Amino acid sequence: MDWVSFCRPATLAVVGLAALVVVALAKAVYLAFFHPLAKYPGPWLAKFTNAYAAYHGWKGDIHLDMWRCHQKYGDHVRYGPNRLIFNTAAALRDIYSVGSVSKVIKATAYEPLVHRAPNTLTIRGGKDHARRRRIMAQGVSEKAQRGYEQRITGHIAKFCDAMFGTAEKLGPERWSEPKDMSKWCYYLSFDIMADVVFGAHYNLLEEERFRYVIECIDKSNTRMSCLIQWPEFARLKIDKYIFREAIVARNRFIKFVSRVVGDRLGKFKSAFPDKVTAGPPDVFANLAAAKDPETGEGFSLNEIAAESTTLIVAGADTSSVAFGAILFYLADNKEAYDKAAAEVRSKFRSRDEIVMGPALASCSYLYACINEALRMSPPVGLALWREVAADTLLIDGEPISRGTDVGVPLYSIHHDPKYYKNPFEYRPERWLEDDGTGSVERARSVFNPFSVGMRSCLGKSIATTEMALTAATVLFTGDFKFADGEQALVGRGRPDGEFGRHRPNEYQLRDHITGQKDGPILQFMPRKIGQLDSN
Ligand code: HEM
Numbered sequence: 001m002d003w004v005s006f007c008r009p010a011t012l013a014v015v016g017l018a019a020l021v022v023v024a025l026a027k028a029v030y031l032a033f034f035h036p037l038a039k040y041p042g043p044w045l046a047k048f049t050n051a052y053a054a055y056h057g058w059k060g061d062i063h064l065d066m067w068r069c070h071q072k073y074g075d076h077v078r079y080g081p082n083r084l085i086f087n088t089a090a091a092l093r094d095i096y097s098v099g100s101v102s103k104v105i106k107a108t109a110y111e112p113l114v115h116r117a118p119n120t121l122t123i124r125g126g127k128d129h130a131r132r133r134r135i136m137a138q139g140v141s142e143k144a145q146r147g148y149e150q151r152i153t154g155h156i157a158k159f160c161d162a163m164f165g166t167a168e169k170l171g172p173e174r175w176s177e178p179k180d181m182s183k184w185c186y187y188l189s190f191d192i193m194a195d196v197v198f199g200a201h202y203n204l205l206e207e208e209r210f211r212y213v214i215e216c217i218d219k220s221n222t223r224m225s226c227l228i229q230w231p232e233f234a235r236l237k238i239d240k241y242i243f244r245e246a247i248v249a250r251n252r253f254i255k256f257v258s259r260v261v262g263d264r265l266g267k268f269k270s271a272f273p274d275k276v277t278a279g280p281p282d283v284f285a286n287l288a289a290a291k292d293p294e295t296g297e298g299f300s301l302n303e304i305a306a307e308s309t310t311l312i313v314a315g316a317d318t319s320s321v322a323f324g325a326i327l328f329y330l331a332d333n334k335e336a337y338d339k340a341a342a343e344v345r346s347k348f349r350s351r352d353e354i355v356m357g358p359a360l361a362s363c364s365y366l367y368a369c370i371n372e373a374l375r376m377s378p379p380v381g382l383a384l385w386r387e388v389a390a391d392t393l394l395i396d397g398e399p400i401s402r403g404t405d406v407g408v409p410l411y412s413i414h415h416d417p418k419y420y421k422n423p424f425e426y427r428p429e430r431w432l433e434d435d436g437t438g439s440v441e442r443a444r445s446v447f448n449p450f451s452v453g454m455r456s457c458l459g460k461s462i463a464t465t466e467m468a469l470t471a472a473t474v475l476f477t478g479d480f481k482f483a484d485g486e487q488a489l490v491g492r493g494r495p496d497g498e499f500g501r502h503r504p505n506e507y508q509l510r511d512h513i514t515g516q517k518d519g520p521i522l523q524f525m526p527r528k529i530g531q532l533d534s535n
Contacts (some may be wrong), residue, residue: 003434031081036401041123042069042078050080053187054230058222060510062229063381064500070416076398080229083405084395085383087416089445091396092408092469095386096453103393106455107405112227112234114298115254119310120458125389129454131292135299136307136458138290139283145462146174147281148196149356155195156470157351158205159188160477163524173370175523178483182491182517185323186214186316192466193316199282206494213256217317218516219249225512228385257312261305284308315459320467321379322370322449326471328491328507328520329373329426336428340366343477354472356465363472368477369430374449375414376426377507380516384451411511413446424503478526491519 025456031039031047046052056062061503070079070087079085086095095104105125111123120132140145162184167174190213194200202210223246227234240247263285287304291297299307302448329335343365348354378524385405392399395406415423419442420430434440450457457463484490493503501508 003200008447009378018268023160024212028094035081036287037078037082037084037404040076040078040084041073046081046083047080047314048081050083050230053080053083054226054233057225057382057512059228059496060222060225060512060516062225063223063378063409063411063501063509063511063515067412068381068500070409070412071150076396077385082403083385083407084400085408085412086396086408087412088396088408089413089419091406092394092413092446092452093449094393095406095408096384096448096451096455098453100393101454103388103390104386105389107387107450108231109228109385109405110330111231112224115220117306119306121310121314123238124387125455128515130299131295132299132303132307133454133458134294135287135290139286139307140458140462141312142461144281144283144286145465147286147354148283148462149465151195152357152466153191153469153473155188155191155205156473157190159184159470160351160473162205163474163480163522164478164526165524175481175525176521178487180519181324181489181520181522182325183211183214184328186320188470189319189323189466190214190312190316191515192319193312194260195282196462197315198260199284200263205299210256213253214316214320216249216253216256220253220511221317221512221514221516222246223250228513257309258288259315260312261309265301265305266307275373283311286451305473311459314457317462317514317516319463320378321377321509321517322374322463322467323470324491324517324520325507326370326467327474327480327495327522329376330369330471330475331480331520331522332505333426336369336426340369340428340471341475341479344472348472348476351473351476354476356469360468360472363468364432365428365469366468368431370464370471371431372426372428373448373507375420375447376424377509377515378410378414378449379509380449380451380513381409381411381509381511381515382513384455408448410448413448416446419443419446426505426507480522480524483521483523487519487521490521491517 021273028048038135043052053062056065066077066079066085069079069085075087077085077092079086086092106122107275110124118124120129120136123129123132161181163176184205190204191202194202202213204211204214223243225238226243227239227488233239284304287307288301290299330340340363343363347359347363354360385407388400388402388404388406391402394400400406403426413419416424421435432442448456450460450463489504491507492499493506493508495502496503507517507520509517
């Protein structure tokens with residue numbers, strides 16, 4: 001072949017392609033046999049590409065797939081070219097505990113979630129995260145919460161009115177129309193968060209107008225859950241051709257939130273600096289007043305706006321899944337239902353008495369029901385990726401090198417028989433009665449629906465209060481049950497479903513960063529008039 005014909009474009013293309021194939025093959029051989037993670041078992045495709053995880057992120061079964069992988073391959077699984085998942089209490093401590101704070105940072109997987117600038121949830125770690133967290137903690141502290149409580153109970157009362165109707169309208173001993181909890185629980189959690197964070201009233205519980213917002217969050221999260229598993233793909237910016245609808249939804253949501261922030265900022269500016277709060281206290285005002293105890297400095301107005309938005313996004317859909325799961329498992333487990341209802345009805349004489357305090361705190365069976373629902377169907381079920389930032393980090397006895405992404409999948413460890421006997425059985429007693437082998441302690445050691453350590457949920461206390469108040473108020477107001485016929489099956493696993501979705505007694509979630517859900521579809525009936533105040 002002479003030089004001229006060698007340089008023809010077609011020949012060049014063939015040579016280029018051949019070179020690419022050789023490089024790709026060399027890389028594949030390296031990843032499969034010589035990479036430091038090559039010795040760990042895992043799905044074949046995951047050795048070579050994060051597309052494997054992205055597929056399950058998009059499909060919404062990544063929490064199940066991670067569980068299936070641990071069942072098949074053991075406690076240490078390679079779940080990407082440079083990613084390992086672990087399924088032990090030791091790994092949970094080694095990766096997430098406060099002691100690991102300088103040795104791990106949030107992985108680059110979180111990059112697609114960043115809008116304009118990182119916030120407390122998405123920032124990788126270090127001093128800036130610690131500073132933000134110290135200030136944020138004041139906005140959502142138990143003390144601050146007392147200022148929000150009345151508004152939380154107000155929304156819960158509205159929710160109960162929508163579910164039970166007023167006794168006069170419905171009459172005792174008549175079941176309401178079937179109601180889809182996947183929607184109603186979202187309306188409730190969104191109304192609570194918008195009010196608590198911004199003092200805003202969007203009233204999804206009573207009006208149609210802003211209900212589109214929750215659909216936007218869900219649609220946008222489906223795309224995000226694919227991108228966070230495959231950051232290399234996210235950086236190519238070609239997803240906009242694949243996820244058009246999700247991008248439109250995200251833009252609509254951002255527009256909505258910008259309006260909310262703008263309104264609150266307007267109120268704030270008219271009250272600032274003479275008065276820090278305008279109207280009843282909200283997180284926004286508390287963040288404006290909060291100072292970092294170490295440096296004495298607070299947030300800028302832009303930071304307050306960004307962080308408040310994070311709270312709505314982080315708090316609304318997670319809590320709505322939790323409400324749905326609590327109601328599903330109570331409706332599905334008559335013995336637990338009866339015990340929880342009897343406990344609540346014996347502690348309070350009227351709905352107005354159900355507030356944060358010793359009486360609610362003493363409802364230990366109710367709290368066990370809530371924990372058990374969060375264990376069975378955690379709102380966040382996948383591995384929360386962390387990047388090893390030390391030269392070597394010992395995780396569950398394995399030396400893992402700098403730059404590796406590691407995580408413990410929540411759903412998987414919550415269903416591991418090492419820690420939970422009959423893990424797919426809803427049994428609130430497991431949190432209260434030790435079987436003589438330290439079972440309660442074992443169960444607690446890996447229970448982490450809010451994650452653990454320095455990057456654990458800042459809203460845990462608010463969320464727990466919301467869940468306890470909602471469950472107690474609903475059980476006090478009346479009874480609920482699954483709707484009849486096919487509707488009773490919505491949200492359940494099906495015996496002919498894929499492996500992991502085959503258990504009818506399990507509330508099914510599609511894990512798109514946070515869980516998305518269908519149902520349960522429930523009917524409600526108020527307790528007899530007179531019973532409300534005397535039972
Ligand atoms: C049942 C309801 C909730 C569940 C199950 C839940 C779960 C979680 C989990 C697992 C994380 C760790 C995420 C990660 O590592 O990427 C997290 C972080 C976070 N959550 Fe929640 N959450 C809930 C409710 C809330 C609420 C109501 C708020 C706001 C008031 C909130 C605010 C946050 C924030 C700001 C972070 C980031 C903390 C940090 O990185 O330092 N969450 N949550």
